[in-house]
Amino acid sequence: MLIFLFFSFSAQAQQDITRLKTDIDYFKKAKIGEPLDTLEGWRQGVVVNLNLSQGSLQNWAAGGDPFSLSINGMGSLFANYRKGNARWDNALTMAYGLQKTSSTGMRKTDDNFDLSSKYGYRFSPKWYAGAMFDLRSQFANGYLYPSDSVISHAFAPAYVLLALGFNFQYNEHFSLFLSPMTSRVTLVADRRLANLGAYGVDSAVYQYHDNGTRTLVQRSKLASYQLGAYLSAQFNQEVMPNVNWNTRLDLFSNYLKNPQNIKVYWISIVALKVNQLITVNLNTELIYDDDVRIWKNKQGVYGPRTQFKEILGIGFSYKFSRIPDS
Secondary structure, eight states: OBOOOOOOOOHHHHHHHHHHHHHHHHHHTSOTTOOOOSSOEEEEEEEEEEEEEEEEOSSOTTOOOSEEEEEEEEEEEEEEEEETTEEEEEEEEEEEEEEEETTTEEEEEEEEEEEEEEEEEEEETTEEEEEEEEEEEOSSOEEETTTTEEEEBTTBSEEEEEEEEEEEEOSSSEEEEEEEEEEEEEEOOOHHHHHHTTTSSOOOEEEEOTTSOEEEEEOOOSEEEEEEEEEEEEEEEEEETTEEEEEEEEEEEETTSOTTSOEEEEEEEEEEEOSSSEEEEEEEEEEEOTTOOOEEETTEEOOOOOEEEEEEEEEEEEEEEEOOOO
16 A cells, blocks of 8 residues: 655745746746856755555465555755856755565665765856865665674765866756866775775774784774766756656776776666656666675675665655746
């Protein structure tokens, strides 16, 4: 059985929806490839998705858990500024999900946040020179099931990126940021996890003695620094009636170590709008980082692996935005 959860909004929400319709009409008037910098000031918006499902079985011959409940929430906020040839784009995306069944109890199904900020100054119709900042991590502990051993938590790991380069802004739907000089830092704010070197930081070094004891020679590091080239491509558009595709692809090559091993982060959200409040969402996330060791058990880790996550949900969606007065 599928349950949809609805919120009550104040009169302000109706005003926000009216502004959103104005915003949509504004975008529809634009020609393909035409920069939309005619309105100066702040453009702000929020998108909230909430998916809730529940199931129960009683005397069910085919078998299964007597009870299951899952909830997944995702939020996206943006605040973009335009003034003359300058543009400043800021975005925060957050996701968290839980599932409870009779046999496994409560488990986390999704957990991440990503804060990005990009500033540019236009020197040609579609090219900007500027900088980009990005911070990506999670909110809560991650566990290796069924042992319930903690293998990650907030800022363990976290990825911080600062890039200087050029942004190609084809239109408001597609942009491409290129940087030949990017600093990337991996943080592991947990000494136990850092000692294992699971996220690319230098693990602790010990000297072992004949009597079976050991001496700590070098403490593990809680951060690792990388310098390299970075590419970030973003696309967000309605690809067919009532179907919107929002995707971002990040590629990074570390000059200091194995530059041929490209680090990949690709997130994609396809949203099918059923009506004003109900949407069907398909969220996928693909990650490859040769510095990340996938856990085998609580004693050790595998080597690098391609990570993939997919979440399909049907539920409540609310969106509003504000644009500068013309």
